[in-house]
Amino acid sequence: MxxxxxxxxxxxxxxxxxxxxxxxxxxxxxxxxxxxxxxxxxxxxxxxxxxxxxxxxxxxxxxxxxxxxxxxxxxxxxxxSAGADGSYxxxxxxxxxxxxxxxxxxxxxxxxxxxxxxxxxxxxxxxxxxxxxxxxxxxxxxxxxxxxxxxxxxxxxxxxxxxxxxxxxxxxxxxxxxxxxxxxxxxxxxxxxxxxxxxxxxxxxxxxxxxxxxxxxxxxxxxxxxxxxxxxxxxxxxxxxxxxxxxxxxxxxxxxxxxxxxxxxxxxxxxxxxxxxxxxxxxxxxxxxxxxxxGNKLHLYFGMQYDVQAGMVRDIFYGRPFKRLKPTPYLLEKVFADRVNDSRYKKTFRDTWLSNSPGTYSNLFDGSKKSLTFKANDTTIYIPGYEMPLAERAKKPYQVLTPSMYNYALFPTLQKFFDPLRPDRTYENGSRDYIxxxxxxxxxxxxxxxxxxxxxxxxxxxxxxxxxxxxxxxxxxxxxxxxxxxxxxxxxxxxxxxxxxxxxxxxxxxxxxxxxxxxxxxxxxxxxxxxxxxxxxxxxxxxxxxxxxxxxxxxxxx
Missing domain, CATH: 1.25.40.390 (Serine Threonine Protein Phosphatase 5, Tetratricopeptide repeat)
Structure with missing residues (x-):
């Protein structure tokens, strides 16, 4: 405690x-x-x-x-800026x-x-x-x-x-x-x-x-x-x-x-x-x-809609994604332009999701492949932060979300406030202190x-x-x-x-x-x-x- x-x-x-x-x-x-x-x-x-x-x-x-x-x-x-969902x-x-x-x-x-x-x-x-x-x-x-x-x-x-x-x-x-x-x-x-x-x-x-x-x-x-x-x-x-x-x-x-x-x-x-x-x-x-x-509810507002994607369902670890706040291109491309020397892009945004719903799927946002099969804990989504070429994406055994595919529901997810200590996947009231x-x-x-x-x-x-x-x-x-x-x-x-x-x-x-x-x-x-x-x-x-x-x-x- x-x-x-x-x-x-x-x-x-x-x-x-x-x-x-x-x-x-x-x-x-x-x-x-x-x-x-x-x-x-x-x-x-x-x-x-x-x-x-x-x-x-x-x-x-x-x-x-x-x-x-x-x-x-x-x-x-x-x-x-605004994400897909949300009030106010x-x-x-x-x-x-x-x-x-x-x-x-x-x-x-x-x-x-x-x-x-x-x-x-x-x-x-x-x-x-x-x-x-x-x-x-x-x-x-x-x-x-x-x-x-x-x-x-x-x-x-x-x-x-x-x-x-x-x-x-x-x-x-x-x-x-x-x-x-x-x-x-x-x-x-x-x-x-x-x-x-x-x-x-x-x-x-x-x-x-x-x-x-x-x-x-x-x-x-x-x-x-x-x-x-x-x-x-x-x-x-x-x-x-x-x-x-x-x-x-x-x-x-x-x-x-x-x-x-x-x-x-x-x-x-x-x-x-x-x-x-x-x-x-x-x-x-x-x-x-x-x-x-x-409870501290900031874990809710920055998440992208990972939970309807191939190989994924909502769980406690990845959070309940309200899709309220989408980072602007200025934040991603200008503010966090330096990723070679500065660790904060990698440590601020979640870029990888591992499968919690194994199976074969064809509902893909990444058009470089027609279907994908996942075992438990296989990588399902990866956000490289740059425009990975189509041919390179096609070789990956997971979906690659590039900047040209970002939309109001899919975008780099700020991970500072995630709260995996919540009792279940729908629970909104987080327990972490706010600094x-x-x-x-x-x-x-x-x-x-x-x-x-x-x-x-x-x-x-x-x-x-x-x-x-x-x-x-x-x-x-x-x-x-x-x-x-x-x-x-x-x-x-x-x-x-x-x-x-x-x-x-x-x-x-x-x-x-x-x-x-x-x-x-x-x-x-x-x-x-x-x-x-x-x-x-x-x-x-x-x-x-x-x-x-x-x-x-x-x-x-x-």
């Missing part, structure tokens, strides 16, 4: 305080019971306070590792389907504000809690400040000006106003600056999963980096981001793993020297939260900040740390770039190579102020629909409708 501890579930909302409480399931986790019909004073007790603080983490699972999160972070970018294609196409009535918009909005309110409640009520030392209370308040900042950072990137609530909401209200983005960012920065001094450098083994000083510094670095390219940037943003990235890299013992693929090993591999902060999942559905958010902050991302943020500061040598050193780690053995020198090669184009491509699928790309493009341009250039599905208004999402329509006196207008263009 993974040594994971902050695995909370959102079971009951207090009718007065909208306060969330938690439970956990495994014997080595924090011990909290499911509480229902609670009194409003329960949080003032030791048990209630601890439960409320733990439960504030639950909202992370409404965005990370979910369909709504992937829809708002990878769909409709320069590296991913408005986020791919930027068309009339992207409106305020889409349910995942209101779900993210509601769940994130619940998390914010839980943070507010713990922060405000800490002074009245007895039976807990001041040191522990300071630590918990710091965690809540990290979480509140994190939740507002998700919301402000997605929606723009927000209802900025810093006090516990004790009852229903229709009063809401839109606070300017600049002020929301100031509050995010303020929360993180307050949290950093009181948080532990690293969580103790018994408390793995809690926010730490390193996690807060890493988040604040990304906040500064994001604000630095905005209309309300402050002159010190890039320098502050670089300082914080250096702190995270140098002060806490984090190290890049020697092998890129090892970062995504399931089970014990999820807790490693590269992970700065992760969202905790488990195989227990009650612990994972509400039904819509049970939010990892060290390779920190190095790439450092490279970006230093490049913007004109510190090209420092930027080069940072980017080379990531590139050399990704090299095939013996190819390290070939993966090293010189200072005159380091520019924003390289950083944009390097982030795609390293972080493809990891819920970063849409926010990256927005930060670089080139979302529209790059989608038009590299994503043929979305090129005709994307426009400047899509730099923010539509506000959930019910939020607009329920706010008194027009206090919360819809974003322009929706």
């Amino acid at each position: 993974k040594n994971t501890h902050i695995k909370t579930s959102l079971k009951t909302l207090g009718l007065i305080s909208i306060l969330t409480l938690s439970q956990t399931s495994c014997s080595d986790l924090l011990k909290e019971n499911v509480i229902s019909n609670i009194s409003n004073d329960y949080i003032a007790t030791t048990a209630g306070y601890n439960a409320a603080a733990n439960a504030a983490y639950t909202t992370l699972r409404s965005f990370y590792g979910t369909e709504r999160g992937i829809s708002m972070s990878e769909y409709g970018t320069d590296i991913y 294609k408005g986020f791919h196409f930027y068309d009339s389907q992207l409106v305020g009535s889409v349910d995942i918009l209101s779900q993210l909005w509601d769940e994130t504000y619940k998390g914010i309110n839980a943070c507010n409640a713990v922060i405000e009520r800490s002074s009245a809690v007895t039976g807990i030392s001041d040191a522990v209370k300071k630590q918990r308040v710091g965690e809540m400040q990290y979480l509140r900042a994190h939740y507002y950072f998700i919301l402000v990137q997605q929606f723009g000006p927000l209802d900025l609530r810093l006090k516990e909401t004790l009852g229903p209200t229709k009063t809401a106003t839109r606070t300017p983005e600049a002020d929301v960012y100031k509050q995010i920065v303020s929360d993180l600056l307050a949290a950093i001094p009181v948080l532990e450098s690293k969580a103790a083994a018994s408390d793995y999963g809690r926010a730490t000083k390193a996690a807060a510094e890493n988040l604040l670095a990304k906040v500064y980096l994001t604000r630095a390219s905005s209309k309300f940037a402050e002159a010190s943003d890039y320098a502050n981001a670089a300082t914080l990235c250096n702190n995270v890299i140098n002060n806490y013992g984090f190290k890049l793993l020697p092998d890129f693929a090892s970062v995504f090993l399931q089970g014990s591999g999820e807790k490693n020297s590269e992970v700065i902060f992760s969202v905790q999942y488990t195989s227990d559905p009650l612990t994972n939260g509400a039904s819509a958010d049970q 939010v902050h990892r060290l390779a991302d920190t190095y790439l943020m450092l490279a970006e900040a230093n490049l913007k500061l004109g510190k090209v040598a420092e930027a080069t050193n940072a980017i080379n740390m990531v590139r050399v780690r990704a090299a095939w053995p013996g190819k390290e020198s070939a993966m090293t770039v010189a200072q005159d090669q380091v520019n924003m184009d390289l950083i944009m491509e390097e982030r795609a190579r390293e972080l493809a699928g990891e819920q970063t790309r849409w926010m990256d493009l927005k930060r670089w102020n080139n979302l529209v341009a790059r989608v038009k250039q590299y994503n043929t599905d979305a090129a005709n629909g994307v426009a400047d208004r899509h730099l923010v999402r539509p506000i959930p329509q019910k939020q607009v409708d329920l706010s008194e006196n027009g206090g919360f207008p819809q974003n322009p263009g929706y």
Whole structure:
């Protein structure tokens, strides 16, 4: 079993305080019971306070590792376009389907504000809690400040000006106003600056999963980096981001793993020297939260339709393929062009399937042969990643899927999130943790900040740390770039190579102020629909409708 501890579930909302409480399931986790019909004073007790603080983490699972999160972070970018199936294609196409009535918009909005309110409640009520030392209370308040900042950072990137609530909401209200983005960012920065001094450098083994000083510094670095390219940037943003990235890299013992693929090993591999902060999942559905958010579901969305091909049926190992996200030609042909020196193409995409349904088949997409016979574990499908000639394909005792045959159902399959520990082949709720902050991302943020500061040598050193780690053995020198090669184009491509699928790309493009341009250039599905208004999402329509006196207008263009 993974040594994971902050695995909370959102079971009951207090009718007065909208306060969330938690439970956990495994014997080595924090011990909290499911509480229902609670009194409003329960949080003032030791048990209630601890439960409320733990439960504030639950909202992370409404965005990370979910369909709504992937829809708002990878769909409709320069590296991913629409696959054959799936809901929420408005986020791919930027068309009339992207409106305020889409349910995942209101779900993210509601769940994130619940998390914010839980943070507010713990922060405000800490002074009245007895039976807990001041040191522990300071630590918990710091965690809540990290979480509140994190939740507002998700919301402000997605929606723009927000209802900025810093006090516990004790009852229903229709009063809401839109606070300017600049002020929301100031509050995010303020929360993180307050949290950093009181948080532990690293969580103790018994408390793995809690926010730490390193996690807060890493988040604040990304906040500064994001604000630095905005209309309300402050002159010190890039320098502050670089300082914080250096702190995270140098002060806490984090190290890049020697092998890129090892970062995504399931089970014990999820807790490693590269992970700065992760969202905790488990195989227990009650612990994972509400039904819509049970489990890390990213294993579902990147798979191609292997399960109707010759020699194959759906199984647990190869996954349940929802065919939602198809890599763009730009990602495959430009970003991952170097496969001789760089191991990340091979380690990012699955290219081989072995037969789990032996027999003779004639239903072939590869027209170089009329039929094929497979024994168990014979290769049935191979994706070479280049246009293998017909005569060469004809000699292979399996189907060869070349780029000219890629379509909305057949394409290279991202394998970072596969979850073969699911109990059966149809089960959707994965148990693997979701990595939010990892060290390779920190190095790439450092490279970006230093490049913007004109510190090209420092930027080069940072980017080379990531590139050399990704090299095939013996190819390290070939993966090293010189200072005159380091520019924003390289950083944009390097982030795609390293972080493809990891819920970063849409926010990256927005930060670089080139979302529209790059989608038009590299994503043929979305090129005709994307426009400047899509730099923010539509506000959930019910939020607009329920706010008194027009206090919360819809974003322009929706």
